[in-house]
Amino acid sequence: MPKSQNEIHTSRSSEKDNDVKIFNLLALSKQFPKSASSMMMDMYLKNSPESSIRLFRLYKEVKPHHHNECDEILYIISGEGNIWIESPENSQSFSPGMLVTFPRGVKHAIQPDLGKEPVIFFSIDTPRREKKDIVFENPKDGTSDDFMGHL
Template identity: 45%
Template sequence: MPDSENPARERGRFDIGAIAAALPESATTMLVDTYLTDRPAASARVFRVYRPTPAHYHEGCDEYLYVLSGRGTFWIGDASDEAEFGPGQLLFFERGVVHALPHLLEEPVVFLSVDTPRRAPTDVIFVDPTTGTAQSFMARNAAGADPA
């Protein structure tokens, strides 16, 4: 939905807790997201992770992940860097840097994400292509999904 059709986006006010609570309890993909803003300079989303996420990277953006709920492990750059994360922590990585979320320890795992510049929904490259695709990564990319 374009920003002009969503008054909350025009005012720049979002109820992050309500948005996170509205994400589905389960999904066939690794994650489901909701865009807060979607502009060329940056996009902001709330997303829930439903299963471990294999090593991957994004070609077009830097990503900031603020942990809203849940706990898990995450590594950035090298699997030997794996460490736990939890609510209130911020994870940051630049475009092209490989990262993974190998373990979900306490659910729901929900992040507020800011991507600079905007990250196209299909901008996900798995290090091992047999572990995932853009379609298996995000619900909006799944077959038959609304491309909004």
């Protein structure tokens, strides 16, 4: 039975993560607030030990960091900016429709163009990214507590 226009949910079993779901990512992305104190805000679409699937909106530059325990896949829903991998010399602009993958341990940073439309990513982490699995290259750039807020 539909939960809303943004999510269609069909139960296959008593296990929550075994359900079939269809999401309207563009509609869901409009639920993010216009501003946040954290670098980004996210909403979980699926959260199991094998993977976490989220939408997130950037509000600030994300300084160089890596994840020790998960691989990360990002699909750009809206917005533009630059993303670099391993060093600023390996910078690439991003725009809607692009896909970026980071194996665990790969240093990366995101410089969103915050003057235009909201910068929103669809994210898949395998296995699930635990809150503490964010390691900033410079500890002064952030912590797991100010990295991500949740809807």
